[in-house]
Amino acid sequence: xxxxxxxxxxxxxxxxxxxxxxxxxxxxxxxxxxxxxxxxxxxxxxxxxxxxxxxxxxxxxxxxxxxxxxxxxxxxxxxxxxxxxxxxxxxxxxxxxxxxxxxxxxxxxx
Amino acid sequence: xxxxxxxxxxxxxxxxxxxxxxxxxxxxxxxxxxxxxxxxxxxxxxxxxxxxxxxxxxxxxxxxxxxxxxxxxxxxxxxxxxxxxxxxxxxxxxxxxxxxxxxxxxxxxxxxxxx
Numbered sequence: 001x002x003x004x005x006x007x008x009x010x011x012x013x014x015x016x017x018x019x020x021x022x023x024x025x026x027x028x029x030x031x032x033x034x035x036x037x038x039x040x041x042x043x044x045x046x047x048x049x050x051x052x053x054x055x056x057x058x059x060x061x062x063x064x065x066x067x068x069x070x071x072x073x074x075x076x077x078x079x080x081x082x083x084x085x086x087x088x089x090x091x092x093x094x095x096x097x098x099x100x101x102x103x104x105x106x107x108x109x110x
Numbered sequence: 111x112x113x114x115x116x117x118x119x120x121x122x123x124x125x126x127x128x129x130x131x132x133x134x135x136x137x138x139x140x141x142x143x144x145x146x147x148x149x150x151x152x153x154x155x156x157x158x159x160x161x162x163x164x165x166x167x168x169x170x171x172x173x174x175x176x177x178x179x180x181x182x183x184x185x186x187x188x189x190x191x192x193x194x195x196x197x198x199x200x201x202x203x204x205x206x207x208x209x210x211x212x213x214x215x216x217x218x219x220x221x222x223x224x225x
Contacts, residue, residue, distance in 0.1 A: 087153070096165070
């Protein structure tokens with residue numbers, strides 16, 4: 001089952017914040033977050049391995065709520081370079097098969 | 111460190127023709143994935159190898175798609191015969207192993223247009 005991401009698309013001004021959610025219908029072992037710019041391969045942002053884990057990467061951080069089977073990506077003080085499509089990749093319990101979410105298109109305007 | 115290499119980058123073929131894509135993963139990476147990404151959608155896993163064995167190919171259309179990873183290094187994905195709906199980017203990716211904590215590294219992709 002493909003994880004569902006919300007929102008589908010968001011437009012921000014530089015310096016604004018955004019939250020992207022990833023929800024799964026199955027239990028999760030881990031969640032990966034990727035950013036993909038048009039015409040390029042997805043680029044790894046971070047992995048969350050444990051329920052309740054939070055991680056930070058400069059002004060991009062994420063949380064993983066295992067009980068709710070969801071993860072959220074937080075983008076603070078957005079920059080033009082943050083524009084792209086964000087995907088969560090989920091590993092459902094015991095399969096090591098990574099299923100990518102529906103994607104969220106993010107556009108940051110000057 | 112060299113990344114995941116793929117070729118060709120672009121290919122245009124007519125429907126019912128065949129095409130093959132090649133992937134060289136990062137050195138030492140035991141797990142190799144082929145994903146299909148249709149424009150505007152997320153990558154869809156086609157097949158996953160662990161060394162030279164197939165771990166999962168449940169979403170591979172086996173009547174027309176085939177993949178192999180001889181010697182557990184390079185891999186080839188073939189489509190024969192191609193259909194219009196096969197137009198997509200075919201992404202190869204690799205990771206150290208199957209464990210959840212391993213990062214997946216993607217190649218730049220092979221863009222296929224079927225006309």
